[in-house]
Amino acid sequence: MRGTSPGQAAIADIGIRHLRAFLVLAEQLSFTQAAASLYTTQPSLTRSIHRLEEALGARLFHRTTRTVRLSEAGVLLREELKELLPRLESALTPRYDIQTLRIGFSWLFPDELLQDTIVGFERAYGVAVDLVRRDERCAGVDEGAVQLAVLRGRQVARGLRTVRIAQEERVAAVARRSPLALRRSLAWSELAEHPMLINTVSGATQLRDWPEEARPGNVTLCGGFAEWLELIAAGHGIGVVPELALRRNPHPGVRFVPLTGAPPMPLWLARPSTGAHPLALRFMERVVGVRQAA
Incomplete structure (x- = not known):
């Protein structure tokens, strides 16, 4: 049996993660941004690039303390991988274990923000994206009912990996017959003067969003979005939601x-920290890429 040359052995140790790390860095030319896109650290990304360069016997990037640019060999490899790597990943993705990627949300899905990503994802992977409203804190992603979830608020439950996709301004929800409904705007600081309704199940605004010394004193807690909305319409208090x-x-x-004067509301895309479906990982990567290209 013929032996394996040192060069062949080195190349055999190169995996898809090394190629994807190179391609992301080649497109962004920033170790900081590329590491964030890949959900890894800069040292880990640097090791992947060094490993690939050693296996190929060529320098792929010219690096200084301020700039990163492709070498001639890097340009050639980038052009090859731009076509080959997506095809390879698509071939290796378990397409048929699920036919639908389910994305959970608690209320008012931000379709304007994610619509183009959803359309492009469905075309690329041949699966449908189904939007599932669940009146739960994590919209079902922590229970495996959905593969991804759009979550709002400052704190996200443990056991999830998240990427912030936007920040939303907040608005006050008041009964139409309330005198407050005639106002053009309300100040965040004056909300403490009015009865407040807090949706403890799926609400994105909680008491912790106010400084302890300025928190509303007259608070009613309720257990879901529908109940919260009806109580506001009935004049039992006011609430806070995204714009x-x-x-x-x-x-x-x-x-x-x-x-x-209200603090912005973070908007997250979340998946399980472990055992996430490969399609969920690909969707998150696409969302990150769209955000960085904008």
Whole structure:
């Protein structure tokens, strides 16, 4: 049996992760941004690139303390991999264990933000993306009911890996017959003067969003979005939601008033830290790529 040359052995040790690390870095030309896109650290990314360069016997990047640029060999490899690597990953992706990628959300899915990504993903992987509303804190991703979830708020449950995809402004939700509904805006600081309704199950605004010394004193807790919305419409208090509600207007008895001085509301895409479906990982990578290209 013929032996394996040292060069062949080195190349045999190269995996898809090394090639993907190279391709992401070749497109972004920033170790910081590429490491974030790959959900890894800069030292780990550097080791992957060094390993690939050693296996190929060629320098792929010219690096200084301030710049990263492709070498001639790097340019050639990038052009080859731009076509070959997606095809290889697609061939190795377990397509048929699920026919639908399920994305959970608690309410008001930000389709304007993710629509192009969803359409491109469905075409690339031949699966449908199904949007599932679940009135739960993690929208079902922590229980395996969905593969991904869109979550809002400052704190995300443990056991999830997240990427922040946007920040939303907040608006106040008030009953249409309330005098507050006539206001053009409300100040974040004055909300403490009014009865507050907090959705403890799936609400993105919680008492911890106010400084302890400025928290509302008259608070009613409720157990879901539908109940929260009906209580506001009935005049039992006011609430806080993302500005998306201004455009969607989910209840005829509720008016949404812009807030001034309110802290932005982070919007996350979340998946399980371990055991995430490969298609969920690919979707998150696409979302990160779209954000960085914008």
